[in-house]
Structure formats: structure tokens, C-alpha cells
Amino acid sequence: MANIGSTNGMRFLRGSLSVELKLDERPVTQADKPVEAEVRSYLKRHFPEHGSFGEEHGQEAGDGRHMWFIDPVGGTRCLASCVHIRLRDSLG
Numbered sequence: 241m242a243n244i245g246s247t248n249g250m251r252f253l254r255g256s257l258s259v260e261l262k263l264d265e266r267p268v269t270q271a272d273k274p275v276e277a278e279v280r281s282y283l284k285r286h287f288p289e290h291g292s293f294g295e296e297h298g299q300e301a302g303d304g305r306h307m308w309f310i311d312p313v314g315g316t317r318c319l320a321s322c323v324h325i326r327l328r329d330s331l332g
Contacts, residue, residue, distance in 0.1 A: 272296050279310050290327075305330045 291302025
């Protein structure tokens with residue numbers, strides 16, 4: 241799953257990367273939203289009952305037990321090419 245995000249994110253980092261500021265003045269790149277969307281699409285196909293929360297697209301409810309947390313381009317300030325993905329299981 242992380243390969244989906246990092247492979248797709250790298251295509252943006254190879255060219256000129258536009259950066260905007262969110263309302264709270266944190267940066268968001270043109271890669272953040274589409275990479276998060278691709279990771280969410282993967283999660284919906286493989287774990288349809290799980291919920292997800294992403295920095296760019298907010299929360300989607302799930303079964304109440306599993307919640308994926310997605311930060312598409314972790315360390316945007318530094319333009320780090322990694323994807324942060326974490327699963328929280330309320331029973332464990």
C-alpha cells in the first residue's frame with residue numbers, strides 16, 4: 241500500500257512541485273490530494289468495512305473498529321517522499 245503512494249507521489253516530485261498553504265498555514269502540494277485518493281481507493285477495494293481519515297480529504301466512517309490514518313506526503317515541508325499509513329484497531 242505504501243508503494244502505491246510513494247510511487248505515485250514520486251511522479252510529482254520529479255517535476256516542478258507547486259505548494260499551497262492550508263488555512264492553518266501548513267503546506268500542501270499538488271501530490272497530496274491525488275496520492276491520498278489513490279491510497280483510499282486501494283483501502284476501499286481491500287478493506288471495504290474499514291474507515292479512513294486523511295489529512296486532505298477528512299474522515300470516512302467505517303465499522304467503528306478499524307480506522308486508517310493517511311498522510312500522503314509525510315513531511316511536506318521537507319518534501320520527504322514517504323507515505324504515512326497507520327491502522328487503529330479498537331480491539332487491540
